[in-house]
Amino acid sequence: MTVATMLARFALTAILATGLAAPALAQANEPGCRPEMASYRLPIQRVxxxxxxxxxxxIGHATFLIETAGGVKAATDYNDYVRxxxxxxxxxxxxxxxxxxxxxxxPAIKxxxxGWDPSGKGAAHHDVTLGDMRVRNVPTNIRSYGGDTDYDGNSMFVFEIGELCIAHLGHLHHPLEPGHLRALGRVDIVLFxxxxxxxxxxxxxxEVLKAVQARVMIPMHFFGGGTLNRFLSRSQDLWPVxxxxxxxxxxxxxxLPAKPTIIVLPGH
Structure with missing residues (x-):
């Protein structure tokens, strides 16, 4: 291991110790959220x-791999179980x-x-560009472990690639207000x-999807077909699937489809 690699890992460990360990109190058990999920891997066509x-x-749960023509790759809701x-x-x-x-x-992730401020001082603020991908965040609130509101505890992330704008709504706990919609801007593809x-x-x-008005809507975080089908039955009179x-x-x-369309990708 080189000295540079050792220093990078030491810095990452320090960040995790001060920031990313804090969310433990906000956790609650979700069905299917087990370490075995780490074995869930899907082949990717390298076209x-x-x-x-x-x-x-x-990839599964709330994780998508987003790839650009310039070779930049982003993973949403990156975690230790589904990668x-x-x-x-x-x-x-x-x-x-x-x-x-x-x-x-x-540590190889650039x-x-x-989606939260690890220092606890307020909302997270990200606006980074790497190659042909720009990523920025829109803070939202979440419910804490005890049922209270954790203000600015999460974020929706927007990925701008060429002329496309992709919004990942993350672990959204509440309706979107006009300020959220203005911050999101035009959304072509929404992951929800x-x-x-x-x-x-x-x-x-x-109601969120009606307000966002994306041309492509891709569901996630549904654990199984039953939950997904219940949602699709509710939306069947609104958009094709x-x-x-x-x-x-x-x-x-x-x-992009001429009319707003729900696209269902296999997985859960």
Missing amino acids: NLARDEVRLTF PPVTPDIATMNKAHSTHYSRAPD QVLP PVDGSYTLDQEGML ERRERPEVVLSKAT
Whole structure:
């Protein structure tokens, strides 16, 4: 091990000790959130992307791998149980549960972006650009372990790639206010939780999706087909549904559906 690597790991350990260990009190058990989830891996097709194309791969739970034509990779809600089979360049995290953040992120990750301020002084503020990807956050509140409100305890993350804007809503616990919508800006693709209990209830999530007005809506955080199907039954009169056979989809501004569409990727 080189001296530089040792110093990098020492610095990372210090960050984790002071910041990322704090969310333990905000955790609650979610069904299926077990260490065995670490074995859940999906093959990724390495098809070259054209300019302005983006590949989204549903790794599982709330984790997606987002890849750009320039080779930049980001993992959402990066954690110690469900991880992509490649090391991302950027990792975003939320602290609501241990399956949404990592105590030991891979030291090779260039940018680790917690959706909360580890110092506890307020909201997190991120706006980073790496290659052809820009990532920024919009803070939200969460319920703490005791049921109180943890103000600015989480974030929605926006990924801007070429002409596409992708919003990952994270562990959203409440409806979005006008200020949230203004901060998000135009959203082309939204990744949203549909469990309806650990996050915002399903009727509330429908209202969020109506307000966001994304052309592509990809559900996540549903644990099993029953929960997902309950959400789809609620939304069936609002938007068409496309079910894909593989966990990844390649999109660009030019290939977005003409009408807002829910795209279901296999996984849970």
